[in-house]
Amino acid sequence: MRAQRPAAAGGDDQRLETLEGVIERVVYHGGDTGFSVLSLSLPARLEPVNAVGSAAAPVAGESVRLHGHWMRHPKFGPQFRFERCETVRPATAQAVEKYLGSGLVRGIGRVMAKRLVARFGAETLDVLDGAPARLREVPGIGPIRAGRLQAAWAEQKAIQGVMLFLQGHGVSASFAVRIYRQYGDEAIRVVEENPYRLARDIWGIGFRTADRIAASLGIARDAAVRLDAGLEYVLLEATDEGHVFLLQEELLRQATETLEVPEAAVAERLAAVLAEQRVVAEAAADGATAIYLPHLLRLEQRVASRLRRLLTAPPAQAPTREQTLRWLQRTAPQRGLALSEQQAEAVVDALREAVLVITGGPGTGKTTVTRTIVAGLEALKKTVLLASPTGRAAKRLSEVTGRPAKTIHRLLEYDPQTHGFKRDAQSPLEADAVIVDEASMLELSLAASLLDAVRDGTQLIVVGDVDQLPSVGAGNVLADAIRSGALPVCRLTEVFRQAAQSRIVRSAHLVHGGRFPDALRGDRVGPTVLSGPPTAEGLLPDCFLLEESDPEALARRVVALVATDLPELGFPPTQTQVLSPLHRGPLGVGRLNELLQRAVNPARAGQAEFPFRAQTFRVGDRVLQQVNNYDKGVFNGDIGVVSAIQPEEQSLVVAFPEVLVSYDPADLDQLHLAYALSIHKSQGSEYEAAVVVMHSSHYIMLQRNLLYTALTRAKRLAVLIGEQKAIWRAVRNDRQTERRSRLAARLRGDLSDGALAPELPF
Numbered sequence: 001m002r003a004q005r006p007a008a009a010g011g012d013d014q015r016l017e018t019l020e021g022v023i024e025r026v027v028y029h030g031g032d033t034g035f036s037v038l039s040l041s042l043p044a045r046l047e048p049v050n051a052v053g054s055a056a057a058p059v060a061g062e063s064v065r066l067h068g069h070w071m072r073h074p075k076f077g078p079q080f081r082f083e084r085c086e087t088v089r090p091a092t093a094q095a096v097e098k099y100l101g102s103g104l105v106r107g108i109g110r111v112m113a114k115r116l117v118a119r120f121g122a123e124t125l126d127v128l129d130g131a132p133a134r135l136r137e138v139p140g141i142g143p144i145r146a147g148r149l150q151a152a153w154a155e156q157k158a159i160q161g162v163m164l165f166l167q168g169h170g171v172s173a174s175f176a177v178r179i180y181r182q183y184g185d186e187a188i189r190v191v192e193e194n195p196y197r198l199a200r201d202i203w204g205i206g207f208r209t210a211d212r213i214a215a216s217l218g219i220a221r222d223a224a225v226r227l228d229a230g231l232e233y234v235l236l237e238a239t240d241e242g243h244v245f246l247l248q249e250e251l252l253r254q255a256t257e258t259l260e261v262p263e264a265a266v267a268e269r270l271a272a273v274l275a276e277q278r279v280v281a282e283a284a285a286d287g288a289t290a291i292y293l294p295h296l297l298r299l300e301q302r303v304a305s306r307l308r309r310l311l312t313a314p315p316a317q318a319p320t321r322e323q324t325l326r327w328l329q330r331t332a333p334q335r336g337l338a339l340s341e342q343q344a345e346a347v348v349d350a351l352r353e354a355v356l357v358i359t360g361g362p363g364t365g366k367t368t369v370t371r372t373i374v375a376g377l378e379a380l381k382k383t384v385l386l387a388s389p390t391g392r393a394a395k396r397l398s399e400v401t402g403r404p405a406k407t408i409h410r411l412l413e414y415d416p417q418t419h420g421f422k423r424d425a426q427s428p429l430e431a432d433a434v435i436v437d438e439a440s441m442l443e444l445s446l447a448a449s450l451l452d453a454v455r456d457g458t459q460l461i462v463v464g465d466v467d468q469l470p471s472v473g474a475g476n477v478l479a480d481a482i483r484s485g486a487l488p489v490c491r492l493t494e495v496f497r498q499a500a501q502s503r504i505v506r507s508a509h510l511v512h513g514g515r516f517p518d519a520l521r522g523d524r525v526g527p528t529v530l531s532g533p534p535t536a537e538g539l540l541p542d543c544f545l546l547e548e549s550d551p552e553a554l555a556r557r558v559v560a561l562v563a564t565d566l567p568e569l570g571f572p573p574t575q576t577q578v579l580s581p582l583h584r585g586p587l588g589v590g591r592l593n594e595l596l597q598r599a600v601n602p603a604r605a606g607q608a609e610f611p612f613r614a615q616t617f618r619v620g621d622r623v624l625q626q627v628n629n630y631d632k633g634v635f636n637g638d639i640g641v642v643s644a645i646q647p648e649e650q651s652l653v654v655a656f657p658e659v660l661v662s663y664d665p666a667d668l669d670q671l672h673l674a675y676a677l678s679i680h681k682s683q684g685s686e687y688e689a690a691v692v693v694m695h696s697s698h699y700i701m702l703q704r705n706l707l708y709t710a711l712t713r714a715k716r717l718a719v720l721i722g723e724q725k726a727i728w729r730a731v732r733n734d735r736q737t738e739r740r741s742r743l744a745a746r747l748r749g750d751l752s753d754g755a756l757a758p759e760l761p762f
Contacts, residue, residue: 016067019080020088022095023062024048040066040080053082061098063090093121100124106152106664107145109647115140128153155180162187178202178666192217196229203627204669207233207258222261227269230259231279235293239474243740244300244444245290248281282742284751290742296474299448303477304746306451307487310355313456315432317380318352327376335372343369346490350461351376353488357439357481359466360492361512362712363505367400369492370435370463374401377459382432387411387450389441389471390637391657393684397437408436408450409628409635410658416631421449428455438684439464443473444743467512468709472636472680476739484747503543504718508711511704511731517711519545519720525565543714546721551586551697554722555595561691561719562675563599571717573600574622575688578676579710581701587693587722589676590614596675597621608645610652612668617642617652624674624681625656632661637681639674679710690714694722694730702730 019042027037027050036055039048051066058064068082090096101113108116119138120127127134132150135141141149162180165188182201183190190197195213198205207229219226234255238246246254252270256263270291273279280292292300319327324347332338339347343365350356350373360366377384386405388394398405411429413422423429434454436442439462442450454460462478470476481487495505507517518539525544546561548554562576578596582588593615601620603609610617617623625638634640640656651664654671663671679692692710694702707730711718720727745751 015069016083017069017080019049019051019066019068019082021049021064022090022098023058023060023064025060026058038064040064049078049080050076051080051082053085055085058085059099061090061095061101063088063095063099089125091122093117093124096122096124105149105156106651106666107148108152111647158185165191175202175205178204181666194225195219196225196232199229199233221259222265224269224272227255227259227261227266228273228278230255231266231270231273232293234258235279235291238740239296241737241739242470242474242476244296244474244742245282245292245740247740248289248291251291282751284742284745290740296444299444300475300741300743300746302448303444303451303475304743306448306454307355307481307747308749309456310451310454310458310460311487312354314354315352315457315459317382319380321348321352324348324351324376327379328372331375331379335375337368339368339372340365340494340496342490342492342494343372346492347372347376349488349490350459351380353459354457355460355487356462357478357487357489358461358463358492359478359482359489361465361467361495362508363495363500363502364492365494365496366463366465366492370397370437371401373435373461374403377433382459383430384433384435385411385429385431386435386437388437388684389446390438390635390684392637392639392686393438393441395657396686405437407635407658408442408446409630410633412449412453414630414633416633419630421453423453424449425452427453429453429458431458433459433461435461435463437463439478440466440468441471441683442477443471444475444477444741445473447475447477465712467705468712469680469683469705470739472683475743476741477743480741480743481747484744486747486749501540503539503541504711504714506539507543507718508708511708511711514704514731514734516728516731517543517545517707517720519543519718521545521547525561525569525717525719542716543711543718544720545724545727546719547724548721549695549723551695554693554695555587555592558592558691558693558721559595559599561721562596566689566691566717566719569717571689573675576691577682577685577687577689577713578691578693579679579682579713580676580693581679581698581706583678585697587695587697589672589678592676592693593673597673600675608647610645610647610668612665615673617645617668617671617673619643619645622674623654623671624677625670626672627670629667629670632667633659634661637684639685679706679713682713683709685713686715687713688715689717689719691719691721694720694726696723696726696729698726699729702726702733703736704731704734705736706730 019040021040021042023038024041025039027039036053036058038051038058040051041048053068065086065088066080066082067084068080071079071081073079090099097113097117100108100116101110115138116124132146135146135149136143158180162176179198179202180187191213195217196210199207199210214226234251235246252263252266255266259266274281277294280294280297282290282292325344328339328344328347346358346369358366358369374384386397386401386403387408388397388405389408391407394405394407415422464478466479466482470479482489495509500506503518507519510517520541520543546557548557558578562573562578566576578592580587580589580592583590601618607618619642621642623640623642625634626636628635634656638656640654642652643655644653651662654661654663690710690713742751
């Protein structure tokens with residue numbers, strides 16, 4: 001169409017031209033900034049034009065009205081640079097089909113859009129608005145599907161209002177959907193009153209985005225609501241680094257830097273929120289004042305209180321040491337092995353103690369001990385429950401014990417109706433003993449929920465490698481429990497002969513001791529990995545070092561290993577996991593996933609795909625759930641496989657070990673390709689083959705416990721690939737960030753629990 005002046009008079013719009021057309025393609029959209037490059041189809045032009053500006057959530061097929069001016073880019077030629085973007089109702093059948101087929105409306109994809117427009121033409125949106133019963137005139141649409149489409153259309157209209165309100169703030173379509181689903185018809189009112197609620201309530205929206213919205217709404221930089229939100233943001237950000245609290249001076253310094261206001265103003269607001277008990281201060285004997293979010297203080301108090309209480313309730317039918325040793329000797333032939341003295345003492349303690357922590361590195365027999373403990377408890381006619389923090393760890397625990405094992409979430413029976421666990425202090429687990437494996441991953445919140453559900457007199461046995469990376473969430477439960485000295489602890493240190501033959505095990509222990517791993521060096525992985533005998537020194541050829549310093553060449557070698565070299569040795573891509581310290585960069589998880597998917601599961605003619613932002617999902621892709629989604633019953637760290645893509649429904653289905661889950665576009669950013677994982681996300685898992693990328697570009701993350709954790713993920717083959725200097729950096733860097741936690745002090749009784757922190761929202 002011909003450019004024209006907007007009809008409204010007055011203001012800056014008098015100097016702006018107006019274009020109205022259909023978005024043919026979103027060339028680029030920056031989710032954080034809203035900056036967009038659009039290919040726009042205009043009625044009077046044969047070729048689309050390029051339009052550049054800020055748009056909240058542009059979608060191919062959407063009809064828009066742009067206000068701006070023409071300019072000539074020195075490289076890309078004529079462009080329309082717009083200052084405002086308004087969504088308008090599509091007017092032609094073709095525009096309606098593009099609009100509905102864009103995936104904007106849940107349940108309507110390209111095929112369904114074509115069928116609807118074939119029946120109703122340009123009046124399709126009027127039918128959806130005013131006569132939804134007519135949808136049944138379309139072949140294949142029955143009453144149930146018609147009802148779903150009507151509900152999805154009504155929801156989309158409401159969401160559209162939210163999206164229009166958020167235009168110019170750089171809020172993506174998926175976030176607009178989440179905002180609407182969280183607040184419903186109150187969405188706009190909530191955002192206007194306190195946009196900082198978005199950072200608390202909507203996963204993926206942080207303080208920075210909420211702060212931009214607040215600024216555009218005229219909220220002053222020194223407004224109380226902003227300073228309060230900034231204090232909360234700093235405390236919540238600290239939990240991402242594992243801290244349960246911050247010292248008062250740390251909080252003030254970090255909040256002042258984040259908010260860019262005088263520290264006196266921040267200190268004044270801190271005093272106010274402390275008076276309101278929206279945050280809680282606790283002094284210690286050393287005079288340091290800790291500032292907690294109330295729910296985190298409650299969690300720490302609950303964990304300490306429940307552990308101390310369990311310690312005072314001895315289990316029934318506790319055999320003596322001599323009885324257990326005689327039983328071990330008598331049953332050794334049927335178990336097929338005799339335990340070492342260390343292992344036997346661990347079993348003795350496990351059958352007698354109310355609470356026991358068992359820790360040890362690779363090859364020290366934790367699995368054998370756990371299996372024997374289960375057999376001993378069952379011989380005493382006790383009911384045993386087995387659990388791990390993740391589905392992968394639970395599956396492995398089940399395999400090694402031959403008994404059912406669940407994730408802790410499923411053991412506690414999460415109820416999406418109440419958003420809580422069915423198993424708690426009022427409805428405890430019905431068991432005489434609970435065994436938790438991979439306890440290094442146990443963060444404070446999950447530990448508190450688990451301990452609430454363990455009734456007095458039930459034995460609790462916690463197993464894990466304390467030298468691995470700590471939990472991703474707040475707290476350091478396993479290390480604090482051991483460090484406190486308040487709980488019985490069994491340390492397994494003896495590496496057994498069979499495990500000692502493995503270079504993987506030897507390398508992990510060398511790294512733990514600050515020495516370079518014992519890896520075979522060469523240009524490729526040796527051909528006798530599976531069947532080759534031990535070397536002259538009695539070590540298996542199961543750990544290799546391949547050196548490459550150029551990032552692009554290194555990425556290509558990783559792909560070749562997974563797609564070609566290792567399959568020739570009996571390790572198909574489904575059994576190989578690539579691990580990297582970082583998410584971003586040429587050797588980060590994101591880039592490696594892109595390359596690995598292209599090699600292992602490439603696009604094929606006729607194969608359905610689901611493009612979403614920077615990723616494209618295909619059937620057969622290995623994917624990672626990145627956040628706890630209690631409604632869907634999947635949790636942070638769960639790995640599944642894309643089993644179906646439903647273009648008409650605009651959804652994909654992922655098969656996790658225990659559940660099938662459907663995702664629509666509003667939830668898809670919870671998924672990430674998982675051909676490559678961060679080493680942190682690999683915790684609790686064991687892979688037939690692990691390819692560990694170590695490069696100097698990962699410098700900031702290279703630590704000893706990171707490399708140790710990566711090596712201990714490999715079951716039959718470990719390949720370190722990258723630079724020796726990066727490996728040396730990790731080996732020598734034993735400086736771990738101290739996690740702010742007072743759980744150990746509480747367990748020792750150095751801090752009084754007093755009254756639990758109040759249950760007030762922050």
